[in-house]
Amino acid sequence: MKGEIPPIGVLQGRLTPSRGRGIQFFPDDNWEEEFGDAKKIGLSAIELLIRPKGLREHPLMTPEGRASLGKLTKSTGVTIPSVHAYYLPENQYATDLLNIVHATKEIGAKVVLISFFHEKKLSLTPDATWERAHKLLAPGAEAAKDAGVQFGIEAELPAQTLTEFIGQALAPEAFGVYYDLGNQFACGFPVAEEIRLLGERIVGIHVKDRLQNTDPTVESKSVPLGGGCADFKSAFAALKEIGYSNPLIIQGARGEDGDELERNKKYREFTEKIAKEIWQN
Numbered sequence: 001m002k003g004e005i006p007p008i009g010v011l012q013g014r015l016t017p018s019r020g021r022g023i024q025f026f027p028d029d030n031w032e033e034e035f036g037d038a039k040k041i042g043l044s045a046i047e048l049l050i051r052p053k054g055l056r057e058h059p060l061m062t063p064e065g066r067a068s069l070g071k072l073t074k075s076t077g078v079t080i081p082s083v084h085a086y087y088l089p090e091n092q093y094a095t096d097l098l099n100i101v102h103a104t105k106e107i108g109a110k111v112v113l114i115s116f117f118h119e120k121k122l123s124l125t126p127d128a129t130w131e132r133a134h135k136l137l138a139p140g141a142e143a144a145k146d147a148g149v150q151f152g153i154e155a156e157l158p159a160q161t162l163t164e165f166i167g168q169a170l171a172p173e174a175f176g177v178y179y180d181l182g183n184q185f186a187c188g189f190p191v192a193e194e195i196r197l198l199g200e201r202i203v204g205i206h207v208k209d210r211l212q213n214t215d216p217t218v219e220s221k222s223v224p225l226g227g228g229c230a231d232f233k234s235a236f237a238a239l240k241e242i243g244y245s246n247p248l249i250i251q252g253a254r255g256e257d258g259d260e261l262e263r264n265k266k267y268r269e270f271t272e273k274i275a276k277e278i279w280q281n
Contacts (some may be wrong), residue, residue, distance in 0.1 A: 001114065002279070002280050002281065003240070003279050003280065004279065005241075005246075005272065005275040005278075005279040005280065006081070006244065006246060006247055006248050006275065007034045007045050007081070007246075007248070007278055007281075008042075008043060008044060008045070008247065008250065008268055008271050008272055008275070009030050009038070009043055009044060009045025009046055009047060009078075009079075009081065009248070009249045009250065010038060010043050010046060010246050010249065010268075011024070011046075011047050011049060011084060011153040011180055011206075011241055011249055011250070011251045011265055012026065012027065012034060012046050012047060012048050012049040012084070012248045012262055013025050013026060013034075013049050013262060014250070014251070014252070014260065015033075015037045015038060015260050016029070016030060016031075016033075016034060016260060017257035017258060017260060018254060018257060019257060021070050023222070023253075024049065024050050024237045025050060025094075026050065026058065026268065027053075028206075031059065032068065032072060032231045032278045034046060034144065035073070035075075035078045036074045036076055037139075037261055038076070038078045039076045039077060039078050039277055040263055041259065041264055041265040041266070041268060042249075042265065042268050042269075042272075043075070043078065044078060044237045044247075045078060045080070045081050045249070045269055046078055046079075046080060046083050047080070047081065047083070047113075047204075047247075047249045048060055048069075048082070048083045048084065048109070049084045050084065050085055050086070050100065050112070051085060051086060051164045052086065052088060052096070053251055055096060057099030059179045059211075060083065060100070060103045060104070060107065061099065061100075063105055064102065065259060066106055066107055069107050070107065070137070071207075072124075075147070075165070075280050079244060079247075080107055080108070080151070081109060081110060081111060081204075081247050082109055082110065082111035082112070082113060082204055082235040082247070082249070083100065083104050083109055083111070083112045083113065084113045084114065084115070085097070085100055085112050085113055085114055086114070086115050087115060087116050087133065087136075088254065089129075089132050089133070089136065090136075091136075093119075093136050093206070094135075094136045094137075094140065095110075095139075096111070096205050097114075097136070097137065097139070097144055097260070098139050098140045098161075099139035100112060100116060100140070101140045101143045101144045101147060101163065102143065102147070103111065103145040104147075104148055104149050105148070109149070109175070110148065110149060110150065110203075111149070111150050111151075111153055111178070111203050111204050111246070112140075112144065112149060112150070112152065113151075113152045113154055113155045113178045113204060114137070114151050114152065114153050114154065115155075115178075115179075116133075116153065116154065116155035116157075119213075120166065120272075122155055122157065124157065124158075124161055126160075126165075126168065127263070128202055130165060130168065133165075134168060134169055134170060135168065136171075137168040138171070138172075138268075139178070141169060141170060141171040141174040141175065141218060142171050142174070143168065144171075144174040145171045145174040148176060149174075150175065150176045150203050151174055151176065152173045152176050152177060152178030152203045152204045153165065153166065153175060153177055153178060154177075154178040154179075154180055154183075154206075156183050156184070156187050158189060158194070159189070159194035159197045159198050160197070161179075162177050162198070162201075163198070163201065166201070170191075173277040175201075176201045176204075177198050177201050177202050177203065178186075178201060178202075178203060178204040178205075178209055179194075179195065179198070179202050179204070179206070180205075180206040180224065180251070181205065181207060181208060181209075181230050181232065181235050182206065182207075182208025182209045182228065182230050183206075183208065183210065185209075185210070185212075185228070185229050185230040185231065186210035186211065186212055186213050186220045186229060186230075188212070188213065188227070188242055190240070191230075191231070191233055191234070191235050192231075192234040192238040193237035193238075195235060195239055195242060196238050196241060196242060199242045200242065200243070202239075202242065202244060203246060204246055204247070204249065205244070205246070205247075205248050205249065205270050206250075206251045207225065207232070207248050207249065207250045207251065207255070207267075208225075208230070208247050208251040208252065208253075209222070209223050209224065209225045209226065209227055209228035209229075209230045209252070210220060210222050210223060210228045210230070211223060211228050212216065212229045213241060221253075222252075222253040223253050223256075223273065224248075224252060224253050224263075224267075225252050225253075225267050225270045226270060227253075232271075232274050233274055233277070235273055236274055236278040236279070237278050238277055239276050239278075248271055248275065250264060250267045250268065250271060252264065252267040264271075
C-alpha cells in the first residue's frame with residue numbers, strides 16, 4: 001500500500017563544523033542558523049541535543065531560548081519532534097530529567113531520548129544497574145506520562161531486553177524505544193525482526209551506518225550512509241509494516257569541516273530515495 005514517507009530530519013550539531021569538538025556537540029556558536037540550513041537542504045526536522053555540561057544554559061532550558069525555538073520553527077517550518085538527552089547514574093540526574101520533560105512539553109516535542117549508548121550502564125539482565133536507572137527515571141517518567149511525552153530508550157541491547165527493561169519501569173506507558181539502525185546492525189542484531197517485535201514501542205529512529213563490530217571491546221567506526229553494514233531497505237520495510245510515521249533522524253558520519261550542508265543533503269537524498277521505494281510501493 002502506498003503512503004507518505006516519514007519526515008526526514010537531522011541531529012542538532014551535524015550542520016555545523018566540528019572544529020575539534022568531536023562528532024557530537026551542541027553548536028552553541030550558531031545553533032539558530034541550523035534551522036535555516038536544514039530547510040535549505042530539504043530537511044524538515046531537527047532533534048535537539050542536550051548534554052550535562054551547559055544544560056542550564058541550553059536554549060531548551062531557558063524561557064528566552066524556548067521562545068527563540070518557537071520563532072525558528074514557525075519561520076522555517078522545521079519542526080522539533082524530539083530531544084536527544086542522556087543518562088547519568090547520579091542523584092541530580094532525576095531532577096535534571098524532570099526539568100527536561102517540562103521544557104520538552106513546552107516546546108511541543110513528543111520524545112525525550114534517553115541514551116545508554118556510550119555510558120554502557122545497563123546490563124543484559126536485571127540487576128543493580130536496572131534498579132538504579134528505574135529509580136532515577138521514575139520522577140521524569142511520571143511527569144512525561146502526564147505531559148504526553150515519551151521516553152525513548154536507546155541502548156545496544158536486544159529488543160527483548162529493552163522490552164523487559166521498560167516493563168519494569170514505574171510508568172511503563174511513558175517509555176518507548178529509540179532505535180538506532182547503525183548501532184543495532186553493527187552489533188549483529190536481526191534488525192528487521194526486532195523492529196517487528198518492538199512494533200509501536202518504537203518512538204524514534206536514527207539513520208546511521210557503521211562497520212560491523214568485530215571486537216566487543218572496541219566500538220566500530222561510523223561511516224557515510226551506505227558505506228557500512230546497515231541494510232536500510234529491510235529496516236524501512238519493517239518500519240512501514242509496523243506503521244511507523246515519526247521522523248527518520250539522520251546521524252551520519254562527519255567529513256571535512258565545511259562540507260556539512262552538502263554531506264547532509266546527500267544523506268537526505270539517500271534516505272529519501274530508499275524511503276520512497278519502500279513506503280510508496
